[in-house]
Amino acid sequence: MGIIEVKDLSYTYPHSTKPALTNINLTIQPGEFLLLTGPSGCGKTTFCRALNGLVPKFYNGEMTGKVEVNGLNTIEHPTMKLAQNVGLIFQNPDNQIFALTVEKDIAFGLENQGVSKAEMMREIDWALTVTGIQHLRQRATHELSGGQKQRLTIASVLAMHPKVIVMDEPTAFLDPVGAEHIFAVLDRLNKEFGMTIILIEHRMDLAAKYVDRIIVFNEGSLLSDGLPTDIFVSDSTRLLGVGIPRVLELARRLETRGLRFNQLPVSADQFYDSILRYLPEPTQEKSCNVIDLDMYTGEFHHQPVIQVNNLHFSYPGNVKALNDVSLTIHKGDFIAIMGENGAGKTTLVKHFNGLLKPDSGSVFVDGVDVSTTSVAKLARNVGLVFQNPDDQLFEETVEKEISFALRNFGFRDSVIENRVNWALNLLELTEYRERSPFTLSGGERKRVALASVLAWDPEVLVLDEPTVGQDYGQKERLRHFLVHLRTQGKTVVIVTHDVEFVAECQPRIMLMANSKLIDEGTAKEIMTCPEKLRQCSVAQPEITRLFSRLVPHGLPPDVLDVDEAFDLLLRHVKEAEQ
Amino acid sequence: MSLLDSLRFTRGDTSVHNLDPRVKFMLTMVFFAASVMFLDLVPLMIVFVVQVPLVIIAKVTGEWIKSLKGAAVIACIIFVSNMLSFYYFQGGNLTWALVEYSLSLTFRFIVLVTSFSIFFLTTSPDKLSLALEKARIPYEFNFAFITAIRFVPVLADEAQTIMDAQRSRGLELDKGNFITRVKNYIPILLPLIINSIRRSLELAEAMESRAFGATVDRTNLYELKMNQTDYLTLTFILLCVALLIYAKLYLPSFPKLLGDAAIF
Incomplete structure (x- = not known):
């Protein structure tokens, strides 16, 4: 008898014709760490809601089959009672923090259950310790950083001592180091306290090494279920476009060339242990075949489009957000701005189209001083796409949404029509032309937001966190799209936490921490400086982490993507054999 | 906005912050009553002299000054409009009494702002909600x-x-x-x-x-408990009330500070 038993579960949301879940059968044993994945809209979130009875009781709709949690049928028991067995943690921490101070928020669930004060104090202490946020106990919740908020939501659910913790993409908004902290907390809860953990996540490179079982959903049904390595090598998963850890992908490709791995690796460390026997003994001297860096700087003789000089900026209340930032972005550059939450990345890009004006220092776009030019004028050259499409979509149809900016900029009707068609086509949205943007899925809404900016064909395109909440297929599509823009000579700036995405695109990187620009360089230069990355709460991509361990064996450290890693390793192993 | 900003709770661990919210509310009400009951500079200044140490003890001087700055414009309007309207009302006689009267009105406004500042700056919404809970809301x-x-x-x-x-x-x-x-x-x-x-x-x-509504006997992490300071303050409040009533009933009037001679 598992802690969670799901039998023939089917469910359809009200006002929907298509079922969100079809015929799910699943048993989860106590103490499992389970990862739930699948393309956007596959029913993962709906499934989680079914685990504590929100589906169908909160959402209504039609449910058949049965869900039992710790022997309790979710239909027969109210959600507030089930909450003691299943703790659900949602994606956006802001929408699940109720109190004004940390300890009071942790107490919220306990207060609701009528727990005595003495016991509450004990539970709060415990929850704070396990999640590592004792020092925040008395802090105001709105002052916390994104990572701290997410750890608070775990602590708050934990205090109720649920048997199962269910988390829906808990790290989507976090910087890589913040994300690692969250996974470490979950890992500890699982290993030390034997809690059952169900995690929804798209980023396999981060999560795969912690879990012992993976379940893949597709279009509302359960597609596959098994050990991580089995799932990742199965053809059905690959065809679905579920992201596969890069190191595992690398190992698979090496296996086709005759190398043997005892067990397919899901982390850099596991890979290292297996590949060791193929490599020559480590030598003391470090090998020096770092790729000649001049090759990369050669292309930057273009004109500067954005010039930032000694920029200082503070928000009201003397909150320093940018401290003496200077940088140059040239025409045709592809730049990723990375760094910890709250480092000032978004504040910086808001200067590029004049949304914010420098306190001191200057920002020039195409030679125009932003402090004396209106946003409407600057925006013609610099298109800024915000992280959350819901912060800008408001029109009745996708077509109107895309033409909104064009009308603001005073384009002629015939031009507007052409541009809208062009943008719809470019982002594969033509079939949604007459649909309301609000009826589209998250990924589609994100594309509409992008199209609505792209439509006026700005010279510089700035994307704030374009990969957040996107599944592997959507990210691939975005990557191809960015490559396409670059071939047209557009300047592209992305603000991102997604190191694996950066490793594949290999843009120039600007690293930020503490309101300052810490370093700037090619992806290869930056990703091989672990100390600087740490300082900015950015982690190395798994492949780079692997190669930094392989340096003593005569391999170069600056390897970011699977293709290059494959070629180098294969050649190296062959040489060692001879 | 700065006037509203200055009413936002500022975290702290001073004896003013830790005062029972009900006691603090009564204190605010006494200040309020005192400034409404009297319209002479002397009693208003006495209230003000009591308030300032509280602001200092609570370490919210900066925020308080900000709130006064925010209130300055309104205070000026009160002063000027009073001067003007009474000037015309009294047939164009500009007297020191009129200046003092207008000053008192302005000062009353400042005292009121200060009493609300002290309350809202030092009372966390959590405590406020507890007080509401105790009031059976x-x-x-x-x-x-x-x-x-x-x-x-x-x-x-x-x-x-x-x-x-x-x-x-x-x-x-x-x-x-x-x-x-x-x-x-x-x-x-x-x-x-x-x-x-x-x-x-x-x-x-x-x-x-998070089990909202799981039981009707909801508990609360924070509890309101009156301590010694609270009782002392309460005694002080009662004394003040007595004093106020006495002053209102038996003291005929307060001396005018500026006299009532004509200015011109």
């Missing part, structure tokens, strides 16, 4: 009150982001005539409203998941 109202306070900064951030996103798409808020300007706010209000609806659903889900 149903928990649902309390919860709504706390949630509203909790989401003020969140919504303000969101409104700013939406505004930024739409301005990035070429929306010019202050362009055109009055009607166009109102229309310009539609692209800002619609996402804000829709996001709020979405947010409220998510909040409800999260509340359910």
Whole structure:
């Protein structure tokens, strides 16, 4: 008898014709760490809601089959009672923090259950310790950083001592180091306290090494279920476009060339242990075949489009957000701005189209001083796409949404029509032309937001966190799209936490921490400086982490993507054999 | 806005912060009553002299001065409009008594601002809600009150982001005539409203998941307990009330500081 038993579960949301879940059968044993994945809209979130009875009781709709949690049928028991067995943690921490101070928020669930004060104090202490946020106990919740908020939501659910913790993409908004902290907390809860953990996540490179079982959903049904390595090598998963850890992908490709791995690796460390026997003994001297860096700087003789000089900026209340930032972005550059939450990345890009004006220092776009030019004028050259499409979509149809900016900029009707068609086509949205943007899925809404900016064909395109909440297929599509823009000579700036995405695109990187620009360089230069990355709460991509361990064996450290890693390793192993 | 900003709770661990919210509320009410009962400079100054040490003990001097700065414009309006209206009313006689009267009115306003500053700057909404709970206000109202306070900064951030996103798409808020300007706010209000609806659903889900309403005998992490300082303060308050009543009934009038000679 598992802690969670799901039998023939089917469910359809009200006002929907298509079922969100079809015929799910699943048993989860106590103490499992389970990862739930699948393309956007596959029913993962709906499934989680079914685990504590929100589906169908909160959402209504039609449910058949049965869900039992710790022997309790979710239909027969109210959600507030089930909450003691299943703790659900949602994606956006802001929408699940109720109190004004940390300890009071942790107490919220306990207060609701009528727990005595003495016991509450004990539970709060415990929850704070396990999640590592004792020092925040008395802090105001709105002052916390994104990572701290997410750890608070775990602590708050934990205090109720649920048997199962269910988390829906808990790290989507976090910087890589913040994300690692969250996974470490979950890992500890699982290993030390034997809690059952169900995690929804798209980023396999981060999560795969912690879990012992993976379940893949597709279009509302359960597609596959098994050990991580089995799932990742199965053809059905690959065809679905579920992201596969890069190191595992690398190992698979090496296996086709005759190398043997005892067990397919899901982390850099596991890979290292297996590949060791193929490599020559480590030598003391470090090998020096770092790729000649001049090759990369050669292309930057273009004109500067954005010039930032000694920029200082503070928000009201003397909150320093940018401290003496200077940088140059040239025409045709592809730049990723990375760094910890709250480092000032978004504040910086808001200067590029004049949304914010420098306190001191200057920002020039195409030679125009932003402090004396209106946003409407600057925006013609610099298109800024915000992280959350819901912060800008408001029109009745996708077509109107895309033409909104064009009308603001005073384009002629015939031009507007052409541009809208062009943008719809470019982002594969033509079939949604007459649909309301609000009826589209998250990924589609994100594309509409992008199209609505792209439509006026700005010279510089700035994307704030374009990969957040996107599944592997959507990210691939975005990557191809960015490559396409670059071939047209557009300047592209992305603000991102997604190191694996950066490793594949290999843009120039600007690293930020503490309101300052810490370093700037090619992806290869930056990703091989672990100390600087740490300082900015950015982690190395798994492949780079692997190669930094392989340096003593005569391999170069600056390897970011699977293709290059494959070629180098294969050649190296062959040489060692001879 | 600075006037409202200065009423925002400032965290602290001083004896003023730790005062029982009910006692502190009574104290505020005494200040309030005193400044409404008397319209002479002398008693108002006495109240003010009592208030200032409280501000200093609570270490909110900076915020208090900010609130006074915010109130300065209104204070000036009160002073000037009084001077003008009474000047014409009394047939163009500009006397020191008139100056003193207008000053008292202005000073009354400052004393009122100060008493509310002390209360709101040093009383956490959590404690306020506890006081409400003790006053038998149903928990649902309390919860709504706390949630509203909790989401003020969140919504303000969101409104700013939406505004930024739409301005990035070429929306010019202050362009055109009055009607166009109102229309310009539609692209800002619609996402804000829709996001709020979405947010409220998510909040409800999260509340359910945290056992909201599981029992009617809800407990509370924080409790209100009167300690020695509270009782001392309470005694002081009662003395003040007695003094106020005595002064109002038996003291005929306060000396005029400026006399009543004509200025010209």
